[in-house]
Amino acid sequence: MTSSDSTSALADIGVTGLAVMGANIARNLARHGHTVALHNRSASRVDELMTKHGSEGNFIPSASITEFVASLKRPRRALIMVQAGAATDAVIEQLADAMEPGDIIIDGGNALYTDTQRREKALRERGLHFVGAGISGGEEGALNGPSIMPGGSAESYEYVGPLLESVAAVVEGAPCCTYIGTDGSGHYVKMVHNGIEYADMQLIGEAYQLMTSAAGLSANEAAEVFAEWNSGVLESYLIEITSEVLGHTDAETGKPLVDVIVDAAGQKGTGRWTVKSALDLGVPVTGIAEAVFARAVSGSRELRAASQGLAGAELATSLTEIFPGTDVESFVADIHSALYASKVVAYAQGFDQLAAGSREYGWDLKLGDLARIWRGGCIIRAQFLGRISDAYAANPQLPSLLLDPYFRDAVESAAASWRRVVTVAAQLGVPAPGFSSALAYYDSVRAKRLPAALIQGLRDYFGAHTYERVDKPGHFHTQWSGDRSEISN
Ligand SMILES: NC(=O)C1=CN([C@@H]2O[C@H](COP(=O)(O)OP(=O)(O)OC[C@H]3O[C@@H](n4cnc5c(N)ncnc54)[C@H](OP(=O)(O)O)[C@@H]3O)[C@@H](O)[C@H]2O)C=CC1
Numbered sequence: 404m405t406s407s408d409s410t411s412a413l414a415d416i417g418v419t420g421l422a423v424m425g426a427n428i429a430r431n432l433a434r435h436g437h438t439v440a441l442h443n444r445s446a447s448r449v450d451e452l453m454t455k456h457g458s459e460g461n462f463i464p465s466a467s468i469t470e471f472v473a474s475l476k477r478p479r480r481a482l483i484m485v486q487a488g489a490a491t492d493a494v495i496e497q498l499a500d501a502m503e504p505g506d507i508i509i510d511g512g513n514a515l516y517t518d519t520q521r522r523e524k525a526l527r528e529r530g531l532h533f534v535g536a537g538i539s540g541g542e543e544g545a546l547n548g549p550s551i552m553p554g555g556s557a558e559s560y561e562y563v564g565p566l567l568e569s570v571a572a573v574v575e576g577a578p579c580c581t582y583i584g585t586d587g588s589g590h591y592v593k594m595v596h597n598g599i600e601y602a603d604m605q606l607i608g609e610a611y612q613l614m615t616s617a618a619g620l621s622a623n624e625a626a627e628v629f630a631e632w633n634s635g636v637l638e639s640y641l642i643e644i645t646s647e648v649l650g651h652t653d654a655e656t657g658k659p660l661v662d663v664i665v666d667a668a669g670q671k672g673t674g675r676w677t678v679k680s681a682l683d684l685g686v687p688v689t690g691i692a693e694a695v696f697a698r699a700v701s702g703s704r705e706l707r708a709a710s711q712g713l714a715g716a717e718l719a720t721s722l723t724e725i726f727p728g729t730d731v732e733s734f735v736a737d738i739h740s741a742l743y744a745s746k747v748v749a750y751a752q753g754f755d756q757l758a759a760g761s762r763e764y765g766w767d768l769k770l771g772d773l774a775r776i777w778r779g780g781c782i783i784r785a786q787f788l789g790r791i792s793d794a795y796a797a798n799p800q801l802p803s804l805l806l807d808p809y810f811r812d813a814v815e816s817a818a819a820s821w822r823r824v825v826t827v828a829a830q831l832g833v834p835a836p837g838f839s840s841a842l843a844y845y846d847s848v849r850a851k852r853l854p855a856a857l858i859q860g861l862r863d864y865f866g867a868h869t870y871e872r873v874d875k876p877g878h879f880h881t882q883w884s885g886d887r888s889e890i891s892n
């Protein structure tokens with residue numbers, strides 16, 4: 404459809420913001436038989452989409468927001484796919500001014516959930532629905548089926564749910580899209596998804612570094628190992644593309660591409676937001692936090708340059724010095740176990756945060772459903788998530804995934820290898836913050852006693868903060884600067 408015959412029909416949905424994600428979602432919607440109105444701040448993106456892909460379905464291009472809104476069926480449904488933050492606020496304002504009560508604005512960007520809560524409230528007061536929909540899958544997912552996490556009123560889901568479900572990825576006949584909960588819940592869930600994505604990628608990165616630095620594999624050999632791992636319990640999109648990236652040769656130098664990429668990881672904010680929320684809620688997401696901080700360390704170029712002369716490993720120089728008889732093959736198998744166990748910990752922590760967020764904001768998140776819609780379409784997609792879904796189906800009140808029988812046995816079986824890998828990393832001086840902090844978390848939660856008792860004693864000493872006793876109820880204070888007798892508070 405061209406602009407000249409656009410008056411004859413109205414669009415089922417409109418997409419504004421036609422960069423990578425928006426353009427591909429718009430094409431996905433059109434390919435599924437929906438008539439899609441198109442808008443972008445710079446008209447060139449609309450023209451480009453129409454020129455390259457206009458024949459893929461029914462599109463109605465528009466040159467202004469007013470024209471865009473006028474081309475939508477009532478109640479109007481407009482999907483925003485622009486940069487999070489001020490850009491999203493600006494577009495919402497323009498849309499809201501042109502819309503009427505009952506119309507629906509969907510934000511598919513990576514918005515901060517508190518922004519979504521604010522926007523939903525403001526638009527509700529103007530009679531408009533606002534759906535904060537986390538969308539994951541990158542360019543390819545947006546086109547062929549992403550995982551979609553829509554949050555908003557249940558009424559708005561009636562209008563947008565079927566449409567979003569029709570373009571989502573499908574696993575075992577079910578769409579990777581479900582109603583998440585009210586206001587900012589969809590963006591909260593997407594935020595934690597990204598936090599888990601950070602942790603997963605950090606662990607994969609550590610596995611790669613240990614393979615090359617400790618076991619002496621080349622990038623191509625590591626690529627083969629990851630390809631092999633992709634058919635076992637670690638099977639996932641991230642493991643699959645790790646093999647692709649490691650196996651790719653730079654055309655200019657003939658070296659593995661990974662060796663010519665600057666080792667400073669970027670971050671756009673969702674990982675950091677996840678950790679900030681976890682800190683506020685008091686949920687120990689150590690895997691995600693280590694991943695965020697590891698990216699920060701990688702990007703601290705001046706600090707890293709100044710630190711090059713610091714002493715390194717003096718305890719050992721090779722694997723066999725640490726564990727005599729260890730060969731490369733068995734150490735690579737150990738890394739596999741360490742990666743798997745650390746991944747279970749990271750996901751357990753991420754799901755703990757989702758449960759805490761749900762309690763805090765009254766969202767009633769269905770953790771099993773979240774795992775189910777992450778099995779396809781999104782960046783962390785994996786069969787592994789089916790196991791998580793099963794765990795919550797068996798016990799919706801599961802206190803931690805580590806306590807699910809399947810995961811408890813899996814981690815127990817991996818534990819000896821995991822400890823060997825952390826030992827090797829420490830002795831050779833290869834940084835493995837994800838593997839080691841996951842192990843520390845595991846050992847902490849299963850410990851009978853923690854040094855927190857001493858910390859409480861110290862807090863009581865310097866600040867009279869009181870402590871509880873193991874043998875009787877109440878709060879107590881030792882009069883440290885007096886006769887050191889104990890008083891009950
Ligand atoms: N890229 C990815 O893999 C993923 C991205 N997301 C999220 O989806 C959203 C879109 O991402 P992506 O496609 O990468 O695009 P970008 O985040 O790069 O955003 C570019 C788009 O935003 C528009 N834009 C920027 N500022 C304004 C403004 N002030 N007013 C109106 N429009 C503006 C641009 O218009 P113009 O062309 O005129 O500059 C363009 O259409 C983001 O929120 C992103 O975080 C979610 C999942 C995956």
Ligand SMILES: O=C(CO)[C@H](O)[C@H](O)COP(=O)(O)O
Pocket residue numbers: 513539540541597600669670671672673674782
């Ligand atoms: O949402 C996404 C994937 O799920 C985006 O790709 C996002 O940009 C990833 O985060 P970062 O850029 O911080 O690595």
